[in-house]
Amino acid sequence: MTRRIAFVTGGAGFIGSNIVAKLAEDPSLDVVVCDWLGEAELGKWRNIAKHPIGDFVAPEEMFEWLEKRWRDIEIVVHMGAISSTTEPDADKIIHANFTLSRDLFRWCADRQRRFVYASSAATYGDTTDFDDKDDLASLAALRPLNTYGWSKALFDLFAARQAARDYAPPQWVGLKFFNVYGPNEEHKHSMKSVASQIWPKVSGGHAVQLFKSYREGVADGGQTRDFVYVRDVADVVAWLASSEQVNGVYNLGSGKARTFEDMAKAVFTAAGKAPKIEYTPMPPAIRDKYQYFTQAKMDRLKAAGFNQPMTALEDGINDYVQSYLSQPDPYR
Numbered sequence: 001m002t003r004r005i006a007f008v009t010g011g012a013g014f015i016g017s018n019i020v021a022k023l024a025e026d027p028s029l030d031v032v033v034c035d036w037l038g039e040a041e042l043g044k045w046r047n048i049a050k051h052p053i054g055d056f057v058a059p060e061e062m063f064e065w066l067e068k069r070w071r072d073i074e075i076v077v078h079m080g081a082i083s084s085t086t087e088p089d090a091d092k093i094i095h096a097n098f099t100l101s102r103d104l105f106r107w108c109a110d111r112q113r114r115f116v117y118a119s120s121a122a123t124y125g126d127t128t129d130f131d132d133k134d135d136l137a138s139l140a141a142l143r144p145l146n147t148y149g150w151s152k153a154l155f156d157l158f159a160a161r162q163a164a165r166d167y168a169p170p171q172w173v174g175l176k177f178f179n180v181y182g183p184n185e186e187h188k189h190s191m192k193s194v195a196s197q198i199w200p201k202v203s204g205g206h207a208v209q210l211f212k213s214y215r216e217g218v219a220d221g222g223q224t225r226d227f228v229y230v231r232d233v234a235d236v237v238a239w240l241a242s243s244e245q246v247n248g249v250y251n252l253g254s255g256k257a258r259t260f261e262d263m264a265k266a267v268f269t270a271a272g273k274a275p276k277i278e279y280t281p282m283p284p285a286i287r288d289k290y291q292y293f294t295q296a297k298m299d300r301l302k303a304a305g306f307n308q309p310m311t312a313l314e315d316g317i318n319d320y321v322q323s324y325l326s327q328p329d330p331y332r
Contacts, residue, residue: 003072005054006241009034009062009104010080014185015118015177015233017047019077021332022234023241030054030072034062035080038187046331047184063107070111075171075241078104078117084191085122085148097151098158105159108169116240119156119174119249121226121294122149130226131297132176134249136160145289156249163247171244175236178253178296181263182230182316183324183332193227194260195267195317199325202267207276210260215292220279221261226253226296229316232308239306246304253296254310266314270321 006023010016011033024031034057037045057065059080066073082096101117108115124130125143133139139157144150155174162168181193188196198208210221236252261277268275282290298310311319324330 003030003054003069004028005030005032005069005073006075006077007032007034007066007073008077008079009059010078010118011035011053012037012044012048013079014047014182014188015180015230016077016079017184018182018230018234018332019079019237020048020053021051022231022238023077024051024053029074032057034059034065042187043331044187047187050331063103066107070113073111073113075114075116076104076108077237077241078115081118081152082148085146087148090147093147093151094154097148098155101155102158105162105169105172108172109162109167112170114171114241114244115169116171116173116175116237117155117159118152119176120149120152121176121178121251121253121296122146123153123156123176124294125149126289126291128293130251130295132249132251132300134160134174136164139249160249168247171240172247173240174249175233175252176249176296177233178226178228178251178294180228180230180233182320183330184230186330194263195320196325198264198267199321202271202273203326205273205276207278208264209278209280210264211282212279213292214282214287214290218292219261221264221277222259223290223292224257224259224294226255226257226294227263227313227316228252228254228296229311229320231316231319232310235308236301236306239308243305248300250301250304251296251298252301253294253298254313255296255298256310256313257293257295258313262313263317266317267321269314270318271326
């Protein structure tokens with residue numbers, strides 16, 4: 001009997017584990033997780049503890065494992081990356097986010113296996129235009145603000161250039177994630193979503209702190225982001241796994257900008273508490289590079305065939321709080 005394998009790098013991480021959970025709903029598919037778990041007490045293993053997986057592979061053994069089982073592999077979902085925008089080691093970032101992605105892309109092209117990977121809205125840099133054009137000129141024109149965004153933009157351009165030369169996997173898709181929130185982000189510490197970071201104070205009945213605004217016309221806490229629920233992200237990847245004809249780089253957000261104050265109030269409401277919000281000065285080091293607006297244009301993903309409505313912020317936060325954050329076991 002032929003095995004059907006979905007190989008998920010970063011599969012024990014925040015977004016990766018939610019993708020694993022979704023793909024594992026298919027009993028005919030073996031979902032293989034490639035990741036490091038780290039210290040047991042940090043609980044990253046709990047992100048995948050509730051789901052059947054076909055195997056677990058250490059990243060340093062990845063290509064050896066892939067080579068042995070390549071005939072059974074249906075799709076590689078590459079979520080493994082250094083996602084911290086404050087990581088100081090540029091060599092570490094470029095190796096993890098570009099070099100490894102490049103090698104996986106080439107492996108999938110050589111073996112003709114499908115490839116879906118994580119890009120980022122950080123590729124856009126300081127702009128209010130989040131139109132996800134993926135022609136070579138548009139991708140080359142982007143100017144990210146940090147090394148993380150640059151590493152992701154560099155790989156998007158690499159993949160598009162290889163595809164233009166007819167050297168690409170039979171399906172290749174990059175997903176520019178906007179501000180993802182939801183279960184299984186406990187291990188991310190300072191990189192967790194605002195909802196997760198403020199939950200302890202909200203649940204304890206204390207005030208939460210949001211940044212003051214330093215831009216005329218924008219109220220304190222009025223800075224906006226496109227917040228997208230991680231379940232929607234997993235649904236898109238599952239749809240791509242059954243939509244072999246879709247190729248290119250796409251935005252993946254809710255399609256609607258909301259303020260940090262909106263998110264904080266939604267967490268208080270979901271907890272059944274009156275909002276208590278205070279505003280704290282933004283650190284001087286980030287004031288000049290701070291984005292005040294992000295909003296994904298989702299037209300191309302819809303045109304490609306994904307017609308499922310994205311979860312509204314209040315609905316996503318309510319599910320996150322009620323089903324996960326407020327529970328003794330907060331993992332999906």
